[in-house]
Amino acid sequence: MxxxxxxxxxxxxxxxxxxxxxxxxxxxxxxxxxxxxxxxxxxxxxxxxxxxxxxxxxxxxxxxxxxxxxxxxxxxxxxxxxxxxxxxxxxxxxxxxxxxxxxxxxxxxxxxxxxxxxxxxxxxxxxxxxxxxxxxxxxxxxxxxxxxxxxxxxxxxxxxTRRTGVYMIQDALRRMGVKQDEAGVAFTRQVLSALPEGHFVNRYIEAAGELQHDAALVDTFLNPQDRxxxxxxxxxxxxxxxxxxxxxxxxxxxYPEGAFAPDSPLGLRLSQLSARDQWATVEMLTAHxxxxxxxxxxxxxxxxxYLLDFNSDEALNYAPVIAPGIQRTGPSHYERQPLQFQLGPAEEALFTRADGRRTLGELLEHPQLSRLHDRDDFGRLVMSHLWKLGHLMVSKRPLH
Ligand SMILES: C[S@@+](CC[C@H](N)C(=O)[O-])C[C@H]1O[C@@H](n2cnc3c(N)ncnc32)[C@H](O)[C@@H]1O
The missing domain is CATH 3.40.50.150 (Vaccinia Virus protein VP39)
Incomplete structure (x- = not known):
């Protein structure tokens, strides 16, 4: 071979x-x-x-x-x-x-x-x-x-999970002897348009932006080797x-927070798992x-x-920084495509000033936050929550 x-x-x-x-x-x-x-x-x-x-x-x-x-x-x-x-x-x-x-x-x-x-x-x-x-x-x-x-x-x-249907189509095309050539590409497009609506591959196609390009179609469905x-x-x-x-x-x-309500029975059950089990379980539950x-x-x-520990004392010295691609779309509303999120006034006071140069402890000195009675716990929680959602990056020391 x-x-x-x-x-x-x-x-x-x-x-x-x-x-x-x-x-x-x-x-x-x-x-x-x-x-x-x-x-x-x-x-x-x-x-x-x-x-x-x-x-x-x-x-x-x-x-x-x-x-x-x-x-x-x-x-x-x-x-x-x-x-x-x-x-x-x-x-x-x-x-x-x-x-x-x-x-x-x-x-x-x-x-x-x-x-x-x-x-x-x-x-x-x-x-x-x-x-x-x-x-x-x-x-x-x-x-x-x-x-x-x-x-x-x-x-x-x-x-x-989301590629399940891709492997079904690859298997079918291989059995039919479809080749990586112009005719194979045209035939693959016909196959995709002939599939029943509920076929697993449609779950993949709805998220794949590039399949109108022949190279992307070949890469996905006529690839001789992928796993x-x-x-x-x-x-x-x-x-x-x-x-x-x-x-x-x-x-x-x-993270469960990205897909399920934290106070739902499922959210609570997931929160009891180790991080790795949360990730493996969420992958199976969302198929996303x-x-x-x-x-x-x-x-x-x-x-x-390099690992972060949001429960440690050191966490107050971490320097959060807003992730790339965040847009403010309205009062307290933000978007990081395709995700949208809303922040309360105290969360927003922390988030909008997270420039990577100030530590969490310094951000919590803001007048809107300094009088919160559980200020440090609030800060850790908001920082770790927004980090799990990818809206904040967290550096262990201030950036210059
Ligand atoms: C799907 S493309 C991804 C290209 C690029 N990394 C990106 O994300 O845009 C895969 C590329 O990997 C190259 N490739 C595959 N196996 C390789 C290998 N063993 N050594 C070097 N390049 C390889 C292919 O030639 C092809 O250009």
């Missing part, structure tokens, strides 16, 4: 993904965000403090745009992109030339050979890649091997690869998650360096 890397390389050569765009500035002006971009998410990536301004970033399986976007938004950093697909790298090069990205290096190759790059990295991003490998663990171990001792790994792999993970499977995958789980990039998908986007660290690093 042909090595699966060969099949995958051929697919992404013919159907470069994601659908490329021609101007990074125009995309960013339109609200485009690269997940895990340190220009926006440093506080979430390194709660203990970013190790240096001039980060060494590796984008493993960079596709058509990801490395160029990160080089554009992080001009002071050195960005390296590697990919199997020359077609994808060609578009990265186009963006590099267009925007004069002298801080970007691009290599054609297999991420399993990351060692050959001859250096280590402060930040490694690999999104939408490892689940296409015949041995994803081998890929993750190869990347963990080039991560700096205080480095951060941001990964995205497919999640099982998906439940939360416990993801933890096994990370744990067996020399990394330790830090947190989610979008925590609201996993299509991808797991996670932050992981080297196992050699003491987790107390």
């Amino acid at each position: 042909e090595d699966v890397s060969g099949l995958i390389a051929r697919q992404y050569e013919a159907w470069a993904y994601p659908p490329p765009f021609r101007d990074i500035k125009a995309m960013l002006d339109g609200g485009y965000v690269q997940m895990g971009d340190p220009a926006l998410y440093s506080a979430a990536l390194w709660p203990e403090g970013r190790p240096r301004d001039k980060l060494r970033i590796l984008v493993a399986g960079c596709g058509t745009v990801q490395a160029a976007v990160l080089a554009y938004t992080n001009r002071q950093c050195e960005v390296t992109g590697i990919d199997l697909s020359e077609a994808s790298l060609a578009h990265e090069r186009f963006l590099q030339d267009r925007h004069g990205l002298t801080n970007l290096r691009l290599y054609r190759g297999d991420l399993r050979d990351a060692r050959k790059l001859g250096r280590e990295f402060d930040l490694i991003l690999s999104t939408g890649v490892l689940h296409h490998m015949s041995d994803p663990g081998e890929g993750l171990r190869a990347l963990a091997d080039v991560l700096a001792p205080d480095g951060v790994f941001v990964g995205m792999v497919y999640a099982a 998906a993970y439940t939360v416990p499977q993801l933890f096994d995958f990370i744990g067996n690869s020399g990394l330790a789980f830090q947190h989610w990039v979008e925590p609201s998908w996993y 998650i299509a991808t797991h986007v996670f932050i992981a660290r080297p196992t050699t690093l003491d987790p107390s360096a």
